[in-house]
Amino acid sequence: MSAIDASSTLRHTAFVLRGNPVTAVAACGALVLALVAILAPWLAPYDPIASDVPQALQPPSALHWAGTDQLGRDVFSRLIVATRLDLTIAVTAVAVSFAIGSVIGALCGYGGGKLDKAVGRFVDVLMAFPLFVLAMAMVAALGNRVENIVIATAIINLPFYIRFARAEVNIRRNLGWVEAARACGESHVAVVLRFLLPNVLPAMAVQMSLNLGWAILNAAGLSFIGLGVKPPTPEWGIMVAEGARFISTGRWWLVAFPGFALMSAVLCFNLLGDGLRDILDPRMRT
Amino acid sequence: MTAPLLEVEDLKVTFSTRRGLVEAVRGVTLSLQPGEMLGLVGESGSGKSVTGFAITHLLDKAGRIAGGRIRFRGQDITGAGSADLRQLHGAAMAMIFQNPRAALNPIRAIGEQIADAILAHRRISRPEARDEALKLLRAVQIRDPEQRVKAYPHELSGGMCQRVMIAIAISCNPQLLIADEPTTGLDVTTQKVVMDLLADIAAARGMAAILITHDLGLAARYCRRVVVMEQGSLVEEAEPLTLFHRPQHPYTKRLVAASPTATSRVEDLVPDGERVPLVQVSALSLPPHGTPLLLDVKQIAKRFDDGTTGVADFSMTMRHGESIGLVGESGSGKSTISRMICRLIDPSAGEILFDGRAIGQIPARDFHRSEFRKDIQIVFQDPNESLNPRYTAFDCIAHPLLRLLGLRSGDRLRRQVEDCADRVGLPRELLSRFPHQLSGGQKARVGIARAIACKPRLLVLDEPTAALDVSVQAVVLQLLNRLRREDNLGFLFVSHDLNVVRMMCDRTIVLRAGQIVEQGESRALFANPQTDYTRELVDAVPHIQRAELALA
Numbered sequence: 001m002s003a004i005d006a007s008s009t010l011r012h013t014a015f016v017l018r019g020n021p022v023t024a025v026a027a028c029g030a031l032v033l034a035l036v037a038i039l040a041p042w043l044a045p046y047d048p049i050a051s052d053v054p055q056a057l058q059p060p061s062a063l064h065w066a067g068t069d070q071l072g073r074d075v076f077s078r079l080i081v082a083t084r085l086d087l088t089i090a091v092t093a094v095a096v097s098f099a100i101g102s103v104i105g106a107l108c109g110y111g112g113g114k115l116d117k118a119v120g121r122f123v124d125v126l127m128a129f130p131l132f133v134l135a136m137a138m139v140a141a142l143g144n145r146v147e148n149i150v151i152a153t154a155i156i157n158l159p160f161y162i163r164f165a166r167a168e169v170n171i172r173r174n175l176g177w178v179e180a181a182r183a184c185g186e187s188h189v190a191v192v193l194r195f196l197l198p199n200v201l202p203a204m205a206v207q208m209s210l211n212l213g214w215a216i217l218n219a220a221g222l223s224f225i226g227l228g229v230k231p232p233t234p235e236w237g238i239m240v241a242e243g244a245r246f247i248s249t250g251r252w253w254l255v256a257f258p259g260f261a262l263m264s265a266v267l268c269f270n271l272l273g274d275g276l277r278d279i280l281d282p283r284m285r286t
Numbered sequence: 287m288t289a290p291l292l293e294v295e296d297l298k299v300t301f302s303t304r305r306g307l308v309e310a311v312r313g314v315t316l317s318l319q320p321g322e323m324l325g326l327v328g329e330s331g332s333g334k335s336v337t338g339f340a341i342t343h344l345l346d347k348a349g350r351i352a353g354g355r356i357r358f359r360g361q362d363i364t365g366a367g368s369a370d371l372r373q374l375h376g377a378a379m380a381m382i383f384q385n386p387r388a389a390l391n392p393i394r395a396i397g398e399q400i401a402d403a404i405l406a407h408r409r410i411s412r413p414e415a416r417d418e419a420l421k422l423l424r425a426v427q428i429r430d431p432e433q434r435v436k437a438y439p440h441e442l443s444g445g446m447c448q449r450v451m452i453a454i455a456i457s458c459n460p461q462l463l464i465a466d467e468p469t470t471g472l473d474v475t476t477q478k479v480v481m482d483l484l485a486d487i488a489a490a491r492g493m494a495a496i497l498i499t500h501d502l503g504l505a506a507r508y509c510r511r512v513v514v515m516e517q518g519s520l521v522e523e524a525e526p527l528t529l530f531h532r533p534q535h536p537y538t539k540r541l542v543a544a545s546p547t548a549t550s551r552v553e554d555l556v557p558d559g560e561r562v563p564l565v566q567v568s569a570l571s572l573p574p575h576g577t578p579l580l581l582d583v584k585q586i587a588k589r590f591d592d593g594t595t596g597v598a599d600f601s602m603t604m605r606h607g608e609s610i611g612l613v614g615e616s617g618s619g620k621s622t623i624s625r626m627i628c629r630l631i632d633p634s635a636g637e638i639l640f641d642g643r644a645i646g647q648i649p650a651r652d653f654h655r656s657e658f659r660k661d662i663q664i665v666f667q668d669p670n671e672s673l674n675p676r677y678t679a680f681d682c683i684a685h686p687l688l689r690l691l692g693l694r695s696g697d698r699l700r701r702q703v704e705d706c707a708d709r710v711g712l713p714r715e716l717l718s719r720f721p722h723q724l725s726g727g728q729k730a731r732v733g734i735a736r737a738i739a740c741k742p743r744l745l746v747l748d749e750p751t752a753a754l755d756v757s758v759q760a761v762v763l764q765l766l767n768r769l770r771r772e773d774n775l776g777f778l779f780v781s782h783d784l785n786v787v788r789m790m791c792d793r794t795i796v797l798r799a800g801q802i803v804e805q806g807e808s809r810a811l812f813a814n815p816q817t818d819y820t821r822e823l824v825d826a827v828p829h830i831q832r833a834e835l836a837l838a
Binding site: 176185 | 625628630651654655659660662663664666667668671672673674675676685686689690733736737
């Protein structure tokens with residue numbers, strides 16, 4: 001049974017990607033990013049934190065593809081190693097807020113009542129803050145370590161998942177198949193977690209993909225203003241921040257390459273969103 | 287004979303879809319005299335609505351008139367441009383849609399919407415148009431038109447909204463009205479009022495009309511001539527009387543046979559040649575004296591959180607293997623009662639005894655753990671919505687077996703699921719499909735298979751055929767009837783279709799606003815209703831026999 005499912009899923013995925021080349025490109029991009037993140041230590045040609053001052057501020061060359069920074073570190077190697085950190089932060093944060101937010105939201109959307117009202121007001125309060133400032137405040141209060149950046153990013157993403165899951169579950173909760181599941185012996189909680197949530201997943205996947213890009217920017221933004229990962233750890237935000245000082249003297253490569261990495265990662269995940277929905281929705285299969 | 291108002295010649299309409307061009311209408315020819323009402327009857331996918339849309343040039347982008355001519359008042363409008371169409375729409379031909387609430391703009395008062403339609407075609411001032419709108423509201427017999435003119439669509443009932451749609455459609459005195467399933471989704475009594483109104487207005491103003499419907503009885507009642515369509519082609523055209531008594535085409539025969547009438551029995555629902563003899567069941571052995579009733583409902587009530595009363599003081603009993611009908615219009619509480627009995631929601635008061643044991647005390651949230659869960663199962667109204675989109679047909683049927691009988695996946699489960707599929711006549715190769723890959727009738731079968739998988743003793747059927755075509759309904763009703771006889775199932779059959787209830791149920795309970803109006807043995811109840819309300823319900827059902835009387 002599962003073997004048939006897997007092959008039909010693959011065929012369906014291939015069909016969607018063929019009809020939608022932009023998604024295919026985005027999917028390839030995301031795959032490359034993931035591979036780079038996993039294989040970073042083996043891919044990087046130089047040690048990303050070993051400084052080599054005589055070689056400082058070299059423009060891109062055959063030896064140093066993306067040039068070197070003010071301490072003579074290879075920018076290309078730093079970019080590659082930074083991929084791992086940035087993606088880890090973004091993926092973990094999005095996964096955490098999805099896991100928590102969608103379950104809370106789905107329960108609220110299904111049950112309604114006091115819980116729904118209380119959670120709704122909490123979300124309103126959370127969203128009344130400028131979210132980036134909220135993240136800054138949390139990292140400043142908790143201390144700027146990687147896990148705190150993840151927590152802050154997860155929390156500011158939470159309201160979107162709660163609201164989204166709530167709305168999607170709410171419109172489905174009175175459908176026949178939901179009641180049918182209850183008649184088949186499922187409890188309310190099982191109906192929410194095993195029936196409604198998987199059905200709203202395709203719609204949530206779009207949100208997750210968009211959010212992933214946003215979380216990368218958020219993490220980089222925190223580092224940029226000095227509240228994120230501490231130097232000398234390679235991270236795209238820090239690299240942009242450090243490189244910004246040299247822009248006026250024409251050392252463009254210090255900012256351009258990490259900036260480009262950031263942009264392409266965000267773009268990839270944004271473009272991936274739409275295609276993902278088509279792939280995950282069983283109704284799109286014929 | 288005067289010149290026809292509308293002539294359609296060999297009309298062909300194609301749609302471009304993911305799988306290439308699809309021919310929705312394949313050469314339809316029909317003509318309509320001024321002031322005539324023509325019935326266009328067919329099942330879903332027959333192309334009847336597409337024909338209507340093609341005549342009014344309201345096909346969506348994917349659809350295209352691929353051939354044929356449409357002549358209106360002698361003028362060829364097949365390739366009419368948008369300027370000509372603006373002149374035609376509203377002023378010369380108007381359309382009434384299936385779902386009036388969706389066809390009206392929700393954020394604009396109905397008086398303004400009628401005035402908009404008038405102003406689109408006539409050079410008068412807005413106050414004059416408003417006066418005109420008021421007159422139209424009177425013409426469609428809306429009570430207190432002075433107040434209602436300022437009402438918004440959500441403040442009106444479905445029947446009222448459809449009257450407003452009729453007012454808009456007739457606002458510029460068109461010569462042709464096209465009504466696409468104008469009363470589908472309305473209660474029978476409302477349906478009768480709306481259709482009477484539509485017929486009266488068309489007759490009084492000399493408008494020709496095309497009534498597009500899936501309901502043969504409705505077409506027979508209001509039209510002098512009925513055209514039957516199947517798969518994009520016109521199969522038969524005749525007067526209603528001829529159509530019902532001497533149908534020529536095999537499809538019409540099937541359709542006529544499948545349309546339940548006041549006297550038909552479940553086994554009559556297929557044409558003579560295709561009848562399968564019913565399973566002969568040895569006379570149901572009466573349970574020994576003293577066996578408790580299968581179901582004994584004592585004065586249950588449901589009050590909702592907002593203080594409204596859904597059901598008040600409802601009692602009923604059911605013996606083993608008995609079939610009881612629950613009829614009533616929307617809002618009568620019949621769905622609420624069926625869900626309370628099915629223990630999906632809790633009653634606010636009263637007692638439910640199942641096989642002598644009080645099951646009303648078990649809260650609905652815990653009932654899934656009860657030993658009785660597998661004994662009380664339910665078949666839902668809309669087969670499109672009653673199957674989990676992420677489950678294959680196999681998973682759907684296996685679900686109760688896994689949860690309620692504790693089966694594990696494996697050969698035994700597969701065998702049981704296949705047995706269920708066989709019993710409901712679902713081909714085994716369809717078991718691996720997802721719901722959206724199945725037809726309405728196939729989905730209905732999966733829903734029934736799921737409900738009978740655990741061999742329940744009481745089956746609640748919540749309008750099980752309301753969303754199905756008559757020919758599919760006929761097959762599903764026969765299937766349900768057979769299953770009941772084979773398993774000695776108790777049926778609680780919830781429906782608004784009196785003819786179906788009469789065929790399927792031993793006894794019937796008539797509900798109104800959450801209270802029992804009347805109950806009794808089905809045939810006697812419908813033949814000789816004791817209360818005005820039941821009589822009104824019975825009279826509102828479009829019967830073919832009545833059509834005969836009207837024409838005689």
